[in-house]
Amino acid sequence: MNVLANAWEYLVDPASWSGGGGMLALLLEQLLLTVTALALAAAVGLPVALALGHLGRGGFLAVNISNIGRAVPTFALLALLVTADWPGTASFGPYGRAGLATLLALMLFALPPLVTGAYVAVREVPEEVREAARGMGMTGLQVFVRAELPLALPLVLSGVRLALVQVWATATIAALVAGPGLGRVITDGFAANDYGQGIAGAVVVAAVALTLELLAAGAQRLAARRLSDPAPRVDAHAG
Amino acid sequence: MTADDGPKCYSRFTNEWFCWQYVEDRREEILDATLEHLAITVAAVLLGLALAFPLALLARRYRRLQSTVLAVSTGIYTIPSLALFPLFLPFTGLSAATVVLGLALYALTVLVRSILDGLSSVPADVRESAVGLGYGPGRLLLRVELPLAVPVLMGGLRVATVSTVALTTVGALVSYGGLGNLIAHGVARDFRAELVTASVLCVLLALLLDAVVVLAQRLLTPWTRGAGA
Numbered sequence: 241m242n243v244l245a246n247a248w249e250y251l252v253d254p255a256s257w258s259g260g261g262g263m264l265a266l267l268l269e270q271l272l273l274t275v276t277a278l279a280l281a282a283a284v285g286l287p288v289a290l291a292l293g294h295l296g297r298g299g300f301l302a303v304n305i306s307n308i309g310r311a312v313p314t315f316a317l318l319a320l321l322v323t324a325d326w327p328g329t330a331s332f333g334p335y336g337r338a339g340l341a342t343l344l345a346l347m348l349f350a351l352p353p354l355v356t357g358a359y360v361a362v363r364e365v366p367e368e369v370r371e372a373a374r375g376m377g378m379t380g381l382q383v384f385v386r387a388e389l390p391l392a393l394p395l396v397l398s399g400v401r402l403a404l405v406q407v408w409a410t411a412t413i414a415a416l417v418a419g420p421g422l423g424r425v426i427t428d429g430f431a432a433n434d435y436g437q438g439i440a441g442a443v444v445v446a447a448v449a450l451t452l453e454l455l456a457a458g459a460q461r462l463a464a465r466r467l468s469d470p471a472p473r474v475d476a477h478a479g
Numbered sequence: 480m481t482a483d484d485g486p487k488c489y490s491r492f493t494n495e496w497f498c499w500q501y502v503e504d505r506r507e508e509i510l511d512a513t514l515e516h517l518a519i520t521v522a523a524v525l526l527g528l529a530l531a532f533p534l535a536l537l538a539r540r541y542r543r544l545q546s547t548v549l550a551v552s553t554g555i556y557t558i559p560s561l562a563l564f565p566l567f568l569p570f571t572g573l574s575a576a577t578v579v580l581g582l583a584l585y586a587l588t589v590l591v592r593s594i595l596d597g598l599s600s601v602p603a604d605v606r607e608s609a610v611g612l613g614y615g616p617g618r619l620l621l622r623v624e625l626p627l628a629v630p631v632l633m634g635g636l637r638v639a640t641v642s643t644v645a646l647t648t649v650g651a652l653v654s655y656g657g658l659g660n661l662i663a664h665g666v667a668r669d670f671r672a673e674l675v676t677a678s679v680l681c682v683l684l685a686l687l688l689d690a691v692v693v694l695a696q697r698l699l700t701p702w703t704r705g706a707g708a
Contacts, residue, residue, distance in 0.1 A: 243569045310638070311685035313645040315659060316678035319666045323674055409559035413649060416561070417666050423561050430652060435568055442562035449557040 246436020247443065256440070263425060263444055269336050270421035271448075274408045276335070277346035281354055281407075282400060284347075289355040293362025293392070294384045302359040309352035314410050318345040322417045329418070336420030342411070349410055350403045357399020361392035394464055401456040408452055412445050422448075489672045498672035505673075509661070513680055515575075516657025519650065520643050520688065522579045527586030527639060534587070535594035536620075545595070552588035560585070560649045568653070578650035585646060586639040593635020597628030630703065633696040637689055644685040658684075 250256050257264045292298040321341035322329050332339030365388045373387040415423025425441030428434075488498035502509060538545040558566075563581040571577040601624050609623045648659030656663065658677040665674035697704060 307637075307641065307689075308682075308686075311641050311645060311682050311689070313648040313659070313662075313678070313681050315645075315648040315651070316662055316674075316681055319662045319674050320678060322666060323669055323671055405557050409557060409562075412559040412561040416649070416651065416663060423559075426561055426565055427652065429565070435565065438565040439568065442559075442565040445562040446558040446566075449559065450554065453553075453557050 243435045243439060246434070247439035248436075250437050250440040251443065256437075261424070263422065263441070266420070266422045266424055267444070267448065269334070270408070270411050270414075270423075273335055273339070273342060273346060273411050273414070273421060274404070277343055277411075278350055278400070278404055278407050280343070280347045281350035281403070285351045285354040286358050286396070289358035290362055290384075290389070290392075290396075293359045294380070294388060296363070299359060299363065302355050306352035306356040309348070314345055314349050315413050315416055317348060318342065318413060318417050318419070321345055322419070338414065338417055338419035341417070342414040342419045342421075345414075346407050346411055350407050353403045353406065354399055357402070358392070358396045361395035361399065362388050364395065365391045390467065393467055394460075397460050397463060401453075401460055404456055405449055405453050408449055409445075489670065494669065494671050496671045496675050498676075501672040502676055509676065509680070512658050512661050512677065513684065514657075515655070516644070516647050516659070516681070516684060519575060519578055519582070519647050519655065519657055520640070520684075523582035523643050523647075524586050524636070524640055526579060526583035527590050527643075528636075530583065531587050531590035531594055535591050535598070538591070538595060539598055548591060549595075552591050555584055556588045560646050561652060564650070564652050573653050573655075575650075575655040577653050578647065578655045582643050582646055582650075586643055589635050589639040589642075590632075593632050593638075594628070596635070597631035598624055600631050601627045626700070629696060629699050633692060633699075637692050640688045640692055641685045644681065644688060648681060 256262060259265070289302060292302055318341060321327060321344055322338050324341075327340035327344060329338045330340065331337040332343070335343060369387050369391065370383060373383045378386065411421050412423035412426070414421050415425075415427040418424075422441055422445050425444070426438045429437030429439075429441060487493055487500075488495040489501045534548055538548040560581065563584065564577055567577045567580055571580060605623065605627065606619065609619050614623065648656050648662055650656035651659035651663040654660060658681050661673050661677035662681075664670065665677065
C-alpha cells in the first residue's frame, strides 16, 4: 500500500496544486471545458429534441442516433480530431492545448443523452393535456410553451444533470491525447511510473464529480420547487 | 490507394486516413487487439451480470437496501473511467484484471437498475397466479419472473455492452485497452490509418455485440415475436 501513501503525500503537498500545471489550474481548465461543451450541446441539441418531441416525429432517429453515439468511443473520436489537420492539437485560449478538439469531442459526446432525454420528456406529457390545451384554442406554439414545456422541464433538467457529470468524467480522457484537464495528473503519473500521483489525480477527479452531482441535484430540487407552482395551474386550466 | 503501389499510403511521407495496405500488413496485430478488446468486454459484462443478479435480488428482498444499492451504483457512475483504473491499481497491478474489474463495475451499475426494473415490470396478478399454482419462490423467479423480465433486462444489457466496448479503449492507460492500444499508438505516432482502422473496428464490434444481445433476446422470448412487429 506504498502507492496509497505516495498518493496522500501528493495530495497534501501544496506544490502539486499551485502553478501553471498544478491541479487547481487543471481543475479550472476541465471545469471550463465541461461547462462550455455542455452549453454548446444544449444550445444545439435541446431545441431540436424539444421540437421533435412536440411534433411527435423523428423519435426513431433521436433514439437510434443516441445508441450509435454510445458505440463511438470518445477516446477514438478525440484521437481522430487531434490527428486531423483541423482542429488538431493547437492551443485554444483558456481551453489549453488540443482544446478545440476536446471541446468538439465532448460536445458530440453530450448530445445523445441530452437529445434522447428531452425528446422522451416531451413525449411523456399525457396526451389528454395536449388535447385539452388544443381544445381551449391554443395554437401549436402555445400548447408547447404553456403545457408541454412546463411538464417536461423536470425530466429535461435531469437529462442535463446526467450529461453534466458524464461530460466532466469523460473530459479526463483528453489527457490520453495530451489534452487539457485533470486527466493529465493521472497520465503524467503513469508515464513517470509514479502511480501515487496517478491515484491522487483519480481521487481529485472523482471527488469533483461527486460534488458536481450533489450540486446539480440540489439545483434541480430548487428548480423543481420553483416549477411546481405553475405546473399544476396549467394542469387545472387544461383539465 | 491502389494495392500495387505498395505500402505508400502509410509511409513516412504519406499519412492517409484510409489505407487497406496497413490492414493487410498488420493483420495479426489488428486481430490480436480486436480479440483482446472482445475478451475484456465480454469478461467485464459477464462479471457485471454475475454480480448484479444477487445484488438486485437482495435489493428487491430488502426494501431498505434498494435505495442504498441504487445510490452507490449511481455514485460509481460519476467516477471517470480514467480515474477508476488507477484506483484499482494497488490491488490488481498493471494487468487486464484492472480494466475488467473497472468496466464490470460500470456494467454492474446499469445492470442492477435494469434487473430491478425488469422484475418490477412483472404484473402482480401473474405472480399471484403462479403462487396460486403452487410455485415456490425459486421456481417463481426462474420460470415466471425472469423470463418476463427479459425484455427490460436486455435493454439494460444492450446499453451496458455497447458502452463497455467504448470504454475498453480507455484501458490503454494501463496498456490493456484492446483496440484502444492501437488508438493510443496512432496518436503518439500521428499514424492516421491505424487510428481510423482501430476506431472503425471499435464501432463495428459494438454494433456486432449489440446485435448478439438482440438475437439472444429474441431467442429467449419467442412469445414476443409477431406481437411486436
